[in-house]
Amino acid sequence: MRALVIEDDVELREQVCERLRNEGYAVDSTGEGEEGLFYAKEYPIDIAIVDLGLPGPTGLDIITEVREAGLDYPILILTARSRWQDKVEGLEAGADDYVVKPFQPEELSARIQALVRRSRGWAQPRLESGDIVLDTSRQEVFVGEDSIDLTAYEYRVLEYLMLHAGEVISKTALTEHIYEENAERDSNVIEVFVRRLRAKLDPDGTRKPIETLRGRGYRLARDDRPRNAAAVERS
Amino acid sequence: MINSLRARLLAATAVLLLAFTVLTGLALQTAVRERADQAEHDRLQGLSYALLGSADITDAGGFNLAPRVLPESDLTRPDSGLYAAVLDSQGRMIWHSPSLLGDIDVPDLPAVGQWQQMRIPAPGGGELISLSFGFRWVTEQGDDYRYTLVVAENAQAFVKQMTRFRSVLWTLLSVSAISLLIVELLILRWGLAPLRRLARNLADLESDRDRRLEGHYPDEIQPLVSNLNTMLANDQARLTRYRNALGDLAHSLKTPMAILRGMAEDKSLAAETRDPLRSQLARMNDILDYQLQKAAAAGKRTLARPLALRPIAERLGRALTKVYAEQATTFDIAIDTRLRAPLDEGDITELLGTLMDNAAKYGRDHVTVDARIIDRALELWVDDNGAGFADSAPHRLLERGVRADSNHEGQGLGLAVAAEIVRSYNGTIELGRADNGGARVIVRIPLS
Secondary structure, eight states: OEEEEEOSOHHHHHHHHHHHHHTTOEEEEESOHHHHHHHHHHSOOSEEEEESSOSSSOHHHHHHHHHHTTOOOOEEEEESOOOHHHHHHHHHHTOOEEEESSOOHHHHHHHHHHHHHHHTTOOSSEEEETTEEEETTTTEEEETTEEEOOOHHHHHHHHHHHHTTTSEEOHHHHHHHHSOTTSOOOHHHHHHHHHHHHHHHOTTSSSOOEEEETTTEEEEOOOOSOOOHHHHHHO | OOOOHHHHHHHHHHHHHHHHHHHHHHHHHHHHHHHHHHHHHHHHHHHHHHHHHTOEEOTTSOEEOOGGGOSOGGGTSTTOSEEEEEEETTSOEEEEOTTOOSOOOOSSOOOBTOEEEEEEEOTTSSEEEEEEEEEEEEOTTOOEEEEEEEEEEEHHHHHHHHHHHHHHHHHHHHHHHHHHHHHHHHHHHHHHHHHHHHHHHHHHGGGOSSOOOOSOOOTTTHHHHHHHHHHHHHHHHHHHHHHHHHHHHHHHHHHHHHHHHHHTTOTTSOHHHHHHHHHHHHHHHHHHHHHHHHHHOOOSOTTOOOEEHHHHHHHHHHHHHHHTTTTTOEEEEOOOTTOEEOOOHHHHHHHHHHHHHHHHHHSSSEEEEEEEEETTEEEEEEEESSSOOOSSOGGGGGSTTOOSOTTSTTOTTHHHHHHHHHHTTTOEEEEEEOTTSSEEEEEEEEOO
16 A cells, blocks of 8 residues: 655654554655645555645645546545634545544554545455455454464555455556555565465465466455445445 | 604604794784784774764764765665774764664773774674774864764674685695605605615625625715724634634644654553653643634624525535545434524534534434524534433533543543533533434524
8 A cells, every 4th residue: 555645744744654654555755745746646646644734735735636637545634723614625625534633643544544445445444355354453464263474565465455356456556556656666576475475375275365367467356245335436 | 762863853853843833823823913903903094084084073062974975885884894983981872884783882992092903792793893093072162072983893804814814824834844844754865875775785794705885875974884894804804814823823733742642652662651641642632622712713793694504514514424434424414505693604614513523423323413593593403323421410521621432532622612612602502312312412592
């Protein structure tokens, strides 16, 4: 999952970024509205966290432009202004939720996770595909009853595939969504991650949860369980 | 006390006009009557001279006047209404004109050489206007006779003439007074029209987006209008400036507080340090929020534009539907489309936002908002379908800083903030139970 953090206070931005990275997000960040707007429109973002009180183009301007550009990833507002008029303006401009400063860090994480999950049509924090269960709130993975230990990148790949279960995800897309903009990238590494994931999730190679579609990418089997209908429509 | 400029001016004018009319009428009436009396006097005097000129005194002191020498034919025609008589010093009638059929009674004889005009009863009833003249007649024999010549005319014609004059006079005066009053009424209408326009515009102000009085007014009112406009503009600008300043203050304080709050999560700190750090920060935030909200409330203001409440509630409902998407909370806005109340938009947005957010947060998945105007007061209620307020003193939630649910850090202030806004409108807030057992918050704001 790739998150964009636009917050002009350096220290707060670092805190939020660090927290998100710890939770398995690839994070791009900026404190400047103009740059934020560029990232928001050009990067393959899965969720944006936008401070409303930015110098230059305000958070509100960024949200409005992102939505006008037809981008529909979830946006969370960070605001110090707790008046309803400000919050409603942000939500009307196209944001999906807000968190008022000072916030409880866990609350911020929970809201972000919920937004990402809902944007992919998952109503529950537990993502399931066959006997694989990924608990986004605790970042734990189970196969059946067994807890599986994953590295940060393996987790990112699995989370992305599970959120997009049933869809074919190209290696490029995976790379873009698990790496930050200025990270060293190597799309061959994706193959390594997938191979390791298969080994951990399906040690005896019987169920083959991750399908490889030659030249197109990977696909994780999608459960038939109903998803959040409204969110699917939107995404 | 008459409470209308027009009524006051009209009443004053009416009294003035009445006094003027009555005095004019009386003066005219007196003057005309005097003139008529004088004319009558002159006529009778002329007649008297004519009679005296053709009179003869007999030796025995009798008075003689041949009917054919009488200066007026009416004096010979019986009961014609014009009479003449001569009385001796004892008041006995010694001669009378043929027209006089009865007796004539002059109660008071004038002195010699004196004219005396008076009204006396006529012989056949009615009234006579009489002119008596006292004279002496010294005969060649040296006899000295004392006589009184009385010339009288029936007053009926005179009275009739005067009556007719009076009725014409008063009719004309009344008609002119009424016409003047009507003209005055029209003048007042025209003259006070700018004031009526001002009043109408002030009333329209409440539906006016710009909150200013348009149009040009007469010189006497224009300064008032300009001052009102300045006041209205300043009022709005000050509120906006004030709220922006408070927003900036919140922003500049809350970002550092957010950093501190994040630092309180640092696992390298001991739990004994982290917990007080968190709770003190939460406390600071509560105080800051409460005071900022309280300061930003506009409260009851004069000339506030009545706002349609439904669109505001619907806007909040749409925004909150996004926020509570996880719970799939639905918002049912039952407020009548036509319902309007003169509240500040910021205040009502804050009040409704806080109450609806609270209902969504503590309720299950449905929030109902309704409002109506009862007895010149806005009554507004927000219901949820949750477990309702705890039975133990729910009103404590309305006091500052008391939290109902400690799981929601820093969010327990909602009702206290709402109560503060309601108080700024001299209203009341009441916590009750909805029909389905959920919580119900009822707000009453007097509108008069």
